[in-house]
Amino acid sequence: MSTITPTPRPLLLKKPVKLACVQLASGADKAANLAHAAAKVAEAAAGGAKIVVLPECFNSPYGCEFFPSYAEPLLPSPPPAESSPSFHALAAMARDNGVYLIGGSIPEVAESNGRDKKYYNTSLTFGPSGALLSTHRKVHLFDIDIPGRIRFRESEVLSAGSAVTTVELGEYGRVGVAICYDIRFPELAMIAARRDGCFALVYPGAFNTTTGPLHWRLQGQARAMDNQIYVALCSPARDTTAGYHAWGHSLIVDPMAQVLVEADENETIVSAELDGARIEEARSGIPLRDQRRFDVYPDVSQ
Numbered sequence: 001m002s003t004i005t006p007t008p009r010p011l012l013l014k015k016p017v018k019l020a021c022v023q024l025a026s027g028a029d030k031a032a033n034l035a036h037a038a039a040k041v042a043e044a045a046a047g048g049a050k051i052v053v054l055p056e057c058f059n060s061p062y063g064c065e066f067f068p069s070y071a072e073p074l075l076p077s078p079p080p081a082e083s084s085p086s087f088h089a090l091a092a093m094a095r096d097n098g099v100y101l102i103g104g105s106i107p108e109v110a111e112s113n114g115r116d117k118k119y120y121n122t123s124l125t126f127g128p129s130g131a132l133l134s135t136h137r138k139v140h141l142f143d144i145d146i147p148g149r150i151r152f153r154e155s156e157v158l159s160a161g162s163a164v165t166t167v168e169l170g171e172y173g174r175v176g177v178a179i180c181y182d183i184r185f186p187e188l189a190m191i192a193a194r195r196d197g198c199f200a201l202v203y204p205g206a207f208n209t210t211t212g213p214l215h216w217r218l219q220g221q222a223r224a225m226d227n228q229i230y231v232a233l234c235s236p237a238r239d240t241t242a243g244y245h246a247w248g249h250s251l252i253v254d255p256m257a258q259v260l261v262e263a264d265e266n267e268t269i270v271s272a273e274l275d276g277a278r279i280e281e282a283r284s285g286i287p288l289r290d291q292r293r294f295d296v297y298p299d300v301s302q
């Protein structure tokens with residue numbers, strides 16, 4: 001009797017890698033936030049992380065009133081580094097530590113015709129040489145109103161990005177990058193996972209003390225479960241003296257949707273070893289990839 005041996009599939013994550021989420025405590029002083037981020041990225045790298053993630057709006061307090069005054073254009077050299085301090089600080093953090101750095105997000109200002117200013121919530125990813133690898137402008141702006149609890153309208157100040165972002169991290173493979181509220185839209189995750197073959201979805205985010213306990217972990221696990229890949233969520237630490245109380249609880253979820261590590265609300269670094277074999281194991285055990293019914297519903301990843 002002949003047995004059929006399945007052809008081994010190439011691993012999406014080509015070699016195991018340690019990923020760290022830096023749950024950073026930021027304040028009002030941008031230069032101090034950048035210096036503090038640099039120290040924590042160095043600490044994560046010294047702990048063996050080769051992919052390091054920072055939180056949403058790590059260089060400023062989080063809130064619509066702060067976006068314009070903290071925003072900076074994205075100007076690589078030669079223009080003076082002072083005009084894009086966060087861009088240059090992130091490039092240096094990646095280069096100095098030889099890591100892939102998914103640099104949380106920063107408020108970005110872009111001018112068209114030297115007149116019309118537009119603001120974005122933007123995530124920059126740098127490679128170990130300090131080169132910019134990708135830019136993600138938050139696609140889904142955080143506009144919610146839960147009476148008596150929280151009202152937030154990013155769209156009053158920010159413009160939305162219009163692209164799914166995935167980025168090749170050299171010898172490891174590809175990750176999807178999106179920001180906070182973007183996680184609530186599974187389509188982005190599915191496209192990153194299925195169209196671009198990502199091994200992880202990385203979300204710098206800053207949920208709050210209303211929606212955080214309800215949905216933060218659940219969203220992380222849901223995106224991992226749907227797509228059978230790793231998911232990392234990186235929050236700022238909670239500052240109860242600030243206007244916006246971030247949930248914290250940065251976490252990393254495996255391809256079977258198990259939470260590998262989760263912070264509390266304080267400043268800390270959480271990390272985990274990611275292994276492509278775990279993705280393949282999840283996918284061969286529960287073979288969703290071979291069972292989709294695109295004769296019944298459309299494939300959004302096409």
Ligand SMILES: O=C(O)CCC(=O)C(=O)O
Binds near residue numbers: 184206
């Ligand atoms: O989706 C949520 O509940 C929070 C989203 C958020 O805080 C953000 O997009 O910055």
